[in-house]
Amino acid sequence: MMYFEGKKYNVVTYGCQMNVHESEKISGILQDLGMTLVNEPELADVVVFNTCCIREGAEDRAFSNIAALKKCKAKNPDMIIAVCGCMPQQKQGKYDLKKKLPFVDIVIGTHNVNMLGAYLTRVVDTKKRVYEVVDTPIDLSENKTTIRDDKINAYVNIIYGCNKFCTYCIVPHVRGRERSRPYEDIKAEVKDLVSKGYRYITLLGQNVNSYGKDLNNGMTFASLLTKLCQIEGEFKLKFMTSHPIDFNKDIIKVMKREPKVAKCLHLPVQSGNSDVLFRMNRHYNIRHYNKLIKATKRGVKNVSLSTDIIVGFPGESEKAFEDTVKLLKKVKYDQVFAFMYSKRTGKPASILPNQIDESVKNKRLNKLLREQKFISKQMLNDCVGKTYNCLVVVHNGVTMGLTDGGREIYLPNDSNALENHFVDIKVEGIRNHKLSGVIKCQKSHQ
Numbered sequence: 001m002m003y004f005e006g007k008k009y010n011v012v013t014y015g016c017q018m019n020v021h022e023s024e025k026i027s028g029i030l031q032d033l034g035m036t037l038v039n040e041p042e043l044a045d046v047v048v049f050n051t052c053c054i055r056e057g058a059e060d061r062a063f064s065n066i067a068a069l070k071k072c073k074a075k076n077p078d079m080i081i082a083v084c085g086c087m088p089q090q091k092q093g094k095y096d097l098k099k100k101l102p103f104v105d106i107v108i109g110t111h112n113v114n115m116l117g118a119y120l121t122r123v124v125d126t127k128k129r130v131y132e133v134v135d136t137p138i139d140l141s142e143n144k145t146t147i148r149d150d151k152i153n154a155y156v157n158i159i160y161g162c163n164k165f166c167t168y169c170i171v172p173h174v175r176g177r178e179r180s181r182p183y184e185d186i187k188a189e190v191k192d193l194v195s196k197g198y199r200y201i202t203l204l205g206q207n208v209n210s211y212g213k214d215l216n217n218g219m220t221f222a223s224l225l226t227k228l229c230q231i232e233g234e235f236k237l238k239f240m241t242s243h244p245i246d247f248n249k250d251i252i253k254v255m256k257r258e259p260k261v262a263k264c265l266h267l268p269v270q271s272g273n274s275d276v277l278f279r280m281n282r283h284y285n286i287r288h289y290n291k292l293i294k295a296t297k298r299g300v301k302n303v304s305l306s307t308d309i310i311v312g313f314p315g316e317s318e319k320a321f322e323d324t325v326k327l328l329k330k331v332k333y334d335q336v337f338a339f340m341y342s343k344r345t346g347k348p349a350s351i352l353p354n355q356i357d358e359s360v361k362n363k364r365l366n367k368l369l370r371e372q373k374f375i376s377k378q379m380l381n382d383c384v385g386k387t388y389n390c391l392v393v394v395h396n397g398v399t400m401g402l403t404d405g406g407r408e409i410y411l412p413n414d415s416n417a418l419e420n421h422f423v424d425i426k427v428e429g430i431r432n433h434k435l436s437g438v439i440k441c442q443k444s445h446q
């Protein structure tokens with residue numbers, strides 16, 4: 001539509017990598033309409049808020065940032081504001097937004113975001129607001145323009161939705177049931193990205209390990225990884241998120257065998273206490289989780305582990321919380337993403353007895369983060385003497401290697417000829433709390 005030619009847009013994103021990638025597709029839709037990106041929402045003709053509802057805090061932030069645009073809209077009545085993603089997709093979401101933010105022009109959910117271009121045109125044509133939230137995905141067409149934020153890492157969806165129903169989690173309610181993308185589509189996208197020079201391809205899904213279950217063609221996540229490794233070029237595959245009940249030995253074997261699979265694993269545990277895990281409906285106990293971690297460490301040399309933790313889940317005793325701290329000490333994660341339990345209306349955990357006080361949650365979160373900081377410091381020492389296959393990057397004239405887990409290893413400056421290639425780096429020591437190392441031998445995954 002000519003109307004949008006030359007107009008300016010901005011996309012504000014909240015939430016997970018799924019949403020970050022969704023916003024890259026939204027940028028694609030807007031640029032296809034002829035618009036260009038500006039850095040400030042206040043300066044844009046079209047502002048899209050891609051929202052998250054996983055915790056109350058994420059919702060509050062979005063509400064206040066959208067509300068802050070009211071003044072701009074009063075000055076520039078032609079400004080179009082759209083709200084999409086997980087917030088409107090909740091049962092009451094659309095109505096809440098309609099009531100609380102009446103100056104918003106478009107409210108859509110997670111299932112019809114690829115219709116955004118059509119809705120924008122409708123607003124201009126009819127001068128009427130659009131409130132459209134649907135229960136199932138419509139218009140499954142893909143391969144739309146994607147404006148990627150990162151030059152090294154590219155996201156690729158492999159599965160949408162979630163079938164797990166953890167008692168605290170809103171995701172299955174706003175993202176629907178699991179739908180795997182056809183293998184041929186994934187392969188074509190990965191091939192294209194590798195040919196464009198992306199070195200890391202991150203396969204995305206709420207539970208990537210479920211890949212293929214709904215396709216009924218024998219494909220599994222392990223076989224998907226194996227097949228994608230056959231694509232020629234210098235690149236590595238990452239994936240997130242895994243679920244401990246579906247992550248298995250076959251996947252560990254592929255991680256061990258394939259040089260093109262990054263040696264890192266994000267395996268959310270949520271709690272180190274089996275009773276809490278049961279009430280969370282996680283389908284595993286801590287023994288099972290520990291076995292998986294042990295098998296991964298044994299199989300995948302120098303693997304980098306990360307996890308998600310919820311503190312203050314209903315009924316979490318001081319002892320149950322301490323079990324989680326113990327787990328962190330035992331596993332030694334490179335990264336821990338910890339959150340205070342946030343009540344989500346309508347989810348089973350919201351009516352469990354023994355809800356925990358905010359002040360107790362806060363105290364536990366701080367203690368957990370303190371412990372993890374201490375563990376991370378120790379782990380830096382553990383890296384010395386080890387060898388990691390790294391991507392060489394140059395930032396502001398400084399050359400370093402990035403491990404698969406995202407750690408930086410400083411290199412002598414004459415290593416910059418190897419920029420943008422994978423090489424083996426041996427960590428030799430620690431300088432100013434940073435690792436320093438030397439290149440052992442050149443090794444690329446052609």
Ligand code: 5AD
Binds near residue numbers: 054270309310341343
């Ligand atoms: N409260 C706090 N944290 C939550 N998460 C999911 N739902 C909630 C909630 N209601 C966390 C989990 C999940 C991560 C993406 O967000 O740890 O793995």
Ligand code: SF4
Binds near residue numbers: 015017019053170171
């Ligand atoms: Fe937030 Fe979950 Fe939606 Fe991601 S899928 S944006 S974490 S509610």
